[in-house]
Every structure is written in C-alpha cells, then in structure tokens.
Amino acid sequence: MKKKILIEDEPEETRLAVLEDNRLAQLYIERQAHAPVVGNVYKVRVTNIVPAIQAAFVDIGAGKNGFLYAKEACAGNTPRNTGIDRLVKPGEEIIVQIVKEAIGSKGPRVSRQISLAGRFIVYLPADNHIGVSRRIPGKAESQRLRKILANIKPQSGGLIARTAAIGASETDLSFDCQNLLRRWSHIESQAKERPAPVLLHTELPLISRIVRDLFTEEVSELLVNSPEEYERILGTLELANSRLQDRVRLYTRKEPLFKSYGLEEEIEKALRPRVNLKSGGSIVIEKTESLVTVDVNSGKYISRKNTEETALRTNLEAAAEVARQLRLRDVGGIIVIDFIDMEKAENRKKVLAAFKKAVEGDRAKTKVLNISEFGVIEMTRERVRESLEKIFYEDCPFCDGCGVLLSKDTLRINISRQIRHLALSNRTADLTVAVPPRLSAIFGENNEGIKLLEEKYKRAINVVVDADLHPERFKVICAAHKEKKREELQCTR
Numbered sequence: 001m002k003k004k005i006l007i008e009d010e011p012e013e014t015r016l017a018v019l020e021d022n023r024l025a026q027l028y029i030e031r032q033a034h035a036p037v038v039g040n041v042y043k044v045r046v047t048n049i050v051p052a053i054q055a056a057f058v059d060i061g062a063g064k065n066g067f068l069y070a071k072e073a074c075a076g077n078t079p080r081n082t083g084i085d086r087l088v089k090p091g092e093e094i095i096v097q098i099v100k101e102a103i104g105s106k107g108p109r110v111s112r113q114i115s116l117a118g119r120f121i122v123y124l125p126a127d128n129h130i131g132v133s134r135r136i137p138g139k140a141e142s143q144r145l146r147k148i149l150a151n152i153k154p155q156s157g158g159l160i161a162r163t164a165a166i167g168a169s170e171t172d173l174s175f176d177c178q179n180l181l182r183r184w185s186h187i188e189s190q191a192k193e194r195p196a197p198v199l200l201h202t203e204l205p206l207i208s209r210i211v212r213d214l215f216t217e218e219v220s221e222l223l224v225n226s227p228e229e230y231e232r233i234l235g236t237l238e239l240a241n242s243r244l245q246d247r248v249r250l251y252t253r254k255e256p257l258f259k260s261y262g263l264e265e266e267i268e269k270a271l272r273p274r275v276n277l278k279s280g281g282s283i284v285i286e287k288t289e290s291l292v293t294v295d296v297n298s299g300k301y302i303s304r305k306n307t308e309e310t311a312l313r314t315n316l317e318a319a320a321e322v323a324r325q326l327r328l329r330d331v332g333g334i335i336v337i338d339f340i341d342m343e344k345a346e347n348r349k350k351v352l353a354a355f356k357k358a359v360e361g362d363r364a365k366t367k368v369l370n371i372s373e374f375g376v377i378e379m380t381r382e383r384v385r386e387s388l389e390k391i392f393y394e395d396c397p398f399c400d401g402c403g404v405l406l407s408k409d410t411l412r413i414n415i416s417r418q419i420r421h422l423a424l425s426n427r428t429a430d431l432t433v434a435v436p437p438r439l440s441a442i443f444g445e446n447n448e449g450i451k452l453l454e455e456k457y458k459r460a461i462n463v464v465v466d467a468d469l470h471p472e473r474f475k476v477i478c479a480a481h482k483e484k485k486r487e488e489l490q491c492t493r
Contacts, residue, residue, distance in 0.1 A: 003219045007207055008257045009226035014206050017263055018214065020361075024266040026327055029391055030206035037098045037108060038384060039117075039203030041187055042066075044110070045196040046092045054084045057107075058096065061197030064107030068096065072111035075126040093196040095187070101385045116180045116201075119212055119240040120165040120173050121149070123180035127158035135163045145173075152177050157184070164216050164241070176240075211236055215244060225251045270328050271392055275321060281314040283322055287389070291334040294322055298340055308347065311340040315351045315375070323358035332364070332383025339375040348375065398471050406472045411435075412442055416449065418476040423457035425478075430460040432477040436469040 004019040012033070018026040030036065044058040047065060054070040070084040078087070088094060100109035116123045130149045132142045145161040152174045153159055165173060187200045194200075204212065207224075211233055215222055222244075224230050230250040237245045251257045258264055269275065275283050281299040285292065296318040298310055322337055337355075342348050352371040359366050365382040395401030415433060422431060433450075435443050443450065443463040454461050469475070 001218075005210065005215060005219055005222040006257055006261060006263070007210075007222070007224040007226070007229065009207065009224065009229050015258065016206060016210050017258065017261075019261075023324070024263055024270075024328060025324060025361075027267065027270070027388065028206055028210065029388075031391075036101060036203070036206075036385060038101055039098065039209075040199060041095065041097045041114060041201035042110075043093060043191045043194065043196040043198050043200055044096055046088045046090055046094065048090055049085055049088065051083065051085055056084055056088050058094070058110060059197045060096075060098075060108070060110070061199070064102055066096065066098065066108050066110040067106065068110050068112070072099070072109075072113060075112045076128075095191055095200065100383065103383065103386060103390075114184075116183055117162070117212065118176040118180050120162055120168050120176045121180070122160040122162060123177065123184065124158040124160065125156070125184050128156070129158045131158070131160040133161060133163045133165075136161065136166055141166060148173050154181060157181075164213075166217070207233070208236065212240070215241075217244075219244075220247065222248045223251045223257065224248070225257045270325070270388060275325060277314065277317050277321060279314055279317050281318065283318050283325070285325060285329070285331070287331075291336055292331050294335065294337040296322075296337070296339045308343055311342045311375075312347045312350065315339045315342070315347075316354050319351055319355040320358045323355060323362065326359075326381060327362050327364070329388045330364075330385065331387055332381050335379050335381060337377045337379070339371070339377065341375045345373075348373070351375075352377065408439060408442055411439060411472070411474060412449070415443075415474055415476065416453065418474075419453055419461065420457075422476055422478045423453070423459065429478045430462065432462045432464060432475075434464050434466040434469060434475040434477065436471050436473065437465055437467055438471050439474070440465045 001020055002022070004022070006017045006019065008015045008017075012031060014030045016028040017024055042060045044060050044066060046068075047057045047059050049056045056068045056073065057065040058068055060066045068084075068088070070082065070087060071080050073084060073087040074080055074082060094112060095114065096110040096112055097114045098108045099111045102108045112126065114125050116125070130146055130153060132145050132149075136142055136145070145165055148170045149159045149161060151170065154177070159177065161173070183201070190198075190200045203209065207229055211222075215237075222233070224233065227250060230248065233248055234245055237248070253260060258267075273284050273286055275285070277283070277299070279299075282297050284295045284297070286295075287293075296315060298314045318339065325331075326335065339351055342351070348371045352368075355377060356368055359368060359379075362381070364384065366379060368377060368379040371377050396403070399405050415435070419431060419433065433443065447463070450461050450463060466475075
C-alpha cells in the first residue's frame with residue numbers, strides 16, 4: 001500500500017491528509033482557536049468523588065472539570081479494582097494527562113497513567129514494564145527491540161517500542177529515551193514548584209505530532225505548502241530519522257495543495273450521510289444519541305446469478321469502505337453496521353473477515369463482535385477527539401439539532417387553533433397574528449382561511465410577518481380595547 005502525507009498550513013487552520021493508494025484515508029484538522037489538549041499534562045486538584053460511578057472530578061484550571069475513572073487513577077502496582085475513594089481524596093493535588101477531549105457536555109477524560117511519546121519509544125513514568133508495539137511484524141525484530149529496551153531502561157518507569165522503531169539502532173532508541181527522561185524530570189520539577197491547577201506540559205502541535213507518529217518508512221512522500229514548516233520538518237528529521245528527509249517536498253504551485261489533489265470534494269463527501277459504492281450500492285451513516293448506525297444497500301447493482309451473490313459482493317465492497325469512512329470521519333462509540341442479509345453462514349464469515357482486516361490499519365482501538373444471522377456487526381471504536389462532523393458543523397439553531405422543522409401545514413393548523421381559542425375567550429377584541437417569513441405565502445393577502453375565521457368570529461384578524469421569529473414560532477395577540485391588555489399564545493416545541 002502506497003502512503004502519502006499532505007500538509008496544508010494556513011493562518012487559522014492546519015489540515016493534514018493521509019492518502020493510501022491515492023485515496024483519502026485520514027484527515028486531521030487543527031484550528032488556532034481550538035487547540036487540542038489530548039496529551040497535555042496538568043497538576044490538578046480533586047474537587048469531588050462519586051463512588052457510585054467509581055470516578056472523580058478534577059479541576060484542570062480551565063473550562064470543564066476533568067473526569068478521572070478509578071481504573072485510570074491507579075498508578076504503579078496498585079490493583080486495578082481499587083475503589084476510587086482509596087485512590088484519591090477531595091482537595092488532593094495529583095499529576096494527570098488528558099487522554100480524551102471534552103466532547104459535548106462531557107469534560108475531558110484524564111489519567112494518572114502518564115505516557116510521553118518520542119519518535120521511537122514511549123516512556124511510562126508510573127509503570128515498570130517493557131513492551132513492543134503489536135504492529136511490529138516478525139518475532140525476530142520484536143525480540144531485538146525488547147533486548148535494546150532492557151539495556152537502556154531507566155531504574156523507574158517503563159518503555160514501549162513504537163512502530164517507527166523498526167530497524168532503529170540502540171543509539172537511536174537510547175537518544176530518544178534520554179530526551180523523554182529529561183522531559184519527565186522537567187514536569188516533576190514544575191509540579192513541585194507550582195500550585196494546582198496548572199499546565200505542566202503541552203503536547204506537540206499537529207504537524208510535529210504527525211511527523212513523529214505517522215511519517216515512517218511506509219510513507220513514500222510528505223508534501224507541505226509552508227516553507228517555514230518545511231524547514232522545521234527537515235530539522236526534526238535531522239535528529240530523529242535523517243533517512244526520511246529526501247521524502248519531504250515543498251509544494252510551490254499556485255493552486256492550493258488540497259484542491260490540486262481533489263481532496264476538497266472528498267472532504268465534502270465525508271460530511272454527507274450517503275456514500276456511493278463503485279458497484280452501484282451505497283452505505284448510509286447516521287448518528288443517534290446513543291450510537292452510530294451504518295446501513296448497506298445494494299442499490300442498482302444486481303448480479304446475473306442470484307441475490308446471494310449480489311449481497312456478498314456488495315457487502316465485501318462495503319466492508320472496506322465502512323472501515324475507511326469510520327477512520328476518515330473519526331466516528332467513535334458504539335457502531336452498528338447492517339449489511340445486506342445473506343442466507344449462507346460461510347458468506348457471513350467472509351464479510352466479517354473482510355471487515356476485521358479492513359479495520360486492522362485503524363490507529364484507534366476497535367473491538368468487533370461476530371456478525372449475526374441477520375448480517376449485523378456490532379463494534380466499538382475509541383473516541384479520543386471530536387468527529388469530523390463536530391468540527392465542521394454546529395447544531396441548527398432552528399431545529400435544535402434534530403434535523404427537522406415543524407411543517408408549514410402543522411403550523412397553519414396550530415395557528416388556526418390558537419385563533420379559535422382567543423376568539424372564544426375574548427369576544428370583542430381584534431386579533432394580530434405574527435408569523436415567520438417561511439409562512440408568509442400561507443398567510444398572505446386575501447388568505448381564504450383567515451377570511452373564513454374573520455367571518456365566523458366577527459372580528460378583524462391582521463397578519464404580520466416578523467423576520468425575528470424562529471421558523472417554528474408564531475404569535476397570536478389579542479388586544480382588548482377597553483382594558484388595554486394583551487394576551488399572547490405561541491407555538492413551543
């Protein structure tokens with residue numbers, strides 16, 4: 001598989017795309033106004049403990065309180081089933097790392113199990129074991145790396161070899177380890193000197209993180225449009241991995257980088273619920289409050305043989321595309337995928353195997369359950385940051401995020417009902433109806449419905465268009481001539 005990284009750095013936003021076989025596979029966006037906090041290390045104060053959910057809330061000094069689960073409050077050899085009230089106390093000051101961004105109404109999730117990532121290794125101050133990334137192929141390479149880690153391991157703390165460590169020398173890994181130890185020493189000294197809550201360590205910006213985490217031997221080219229970032233990347237690689245410097249290119253054409261590679265259209269497609277498949281089928285991705293559903297449709301594709309063949313081929317194509325879309329959109333939580341029904345158990349197994357293989361390249365933690373006899377796969381995908389949808393969109397102020405508005409016909413009937421109510425309770429006063437612009441055509445001049453109501457209740461009914469009204473709101477106002485009172489009724493959802 002050919003991999004390529006494209007970086008488009010602009011004043012207010014940095015976008016980074018990972019292409020696999022010239023198809024957009026991952027998209028990272030970092031905006032100046034909303035810098036991510038995952039990886040940041042804080043000294044915090046425990047505000048309160050909730051034993052019922054085995055968690056504690058901590059003050060990180062800005063925005064919402066952090067959320068600390070008992071299993072992530074354990075450090076060192078402390079048993080993972082230890083109760084939260086035995087791990088932390090209200091008012092206690094502790095060092096934590098943010099492991100998940102604040103999402104919706106939930107504050108950021110934090111952990112006492114700190115991990116500091118370098119180019120080749122990860123240093124775990126509160127642990128003591130040696131590990132090797134599961135993505136490193138071959139038993140011989142894993143054993144070689146374990147032996148090196150055992151040689152360079154400090155007295156306190158654990159080490160994990162990252163995928164980028166494949167082929168790296170002991171000198172490379174030792175240099176990386178010493179940098180991480182100095183970083184941790186600085187964090188500890190800052191924690192002793194400064195009171196909580198305080199930020200002790202900031203994770204690297206997006207471009208530096210991607211160069212550290214994703215720019216490996218698998219990547220054939222890295223294109224960046226910024227001369228400053230180009231020089232910075234080369235400087236980083238000079239120390240970390242000079243072999244990759246020749247693969248870094250400065251993009252100098254006038255046409256924007258993402259546009260020249262057709263990525264603007266791909267990003268737009270990734271924000272739509274429907275994704276068309278080459279076979280003529282499609283997948284539809286929809287988010288609900290509790291989970292994300294993915295529906296696979298055969299569409300216009302019909303096999304000449306039989307419906308079972310149609311279902312199998314469409315499902316196999318959809319399996320790869322669903323996995324790609326989950327990564328691209330950064331969808332997290334519980335996901336239910338409804339593939340096309342297949343009668344043969346062996347075909348269902350083929351689809352499950354294809355889907356599991358497709359999600360192997362996902363850097364987020366995933367768990368895929370077996371496919372049901374109805375062709376449904378349930379899975380979970382780690383949610384670390386906001387999804388692509390949350391980055392680009394905000395809830396509609398008119399429909400409050402539900403995606404629909406009350407129909408014009410429903411509002412017309414509701415207005416007539418309110419007119420009848422006020423007309424019967426105030427027998428002499430005229431009525432004024434204020435409607436939003438979308439209803440102006442229904443309640444315009446010479447409206448037959450209003451004329452019939454005027455004749456029935458023997459009074460004038462004036463209709464005005466109020467541009468400030470919510471599209472679902474209206475007002476029916478009754479002005480009593482003698483008492484000068486106003487009574488208003490309006491639609492509320």
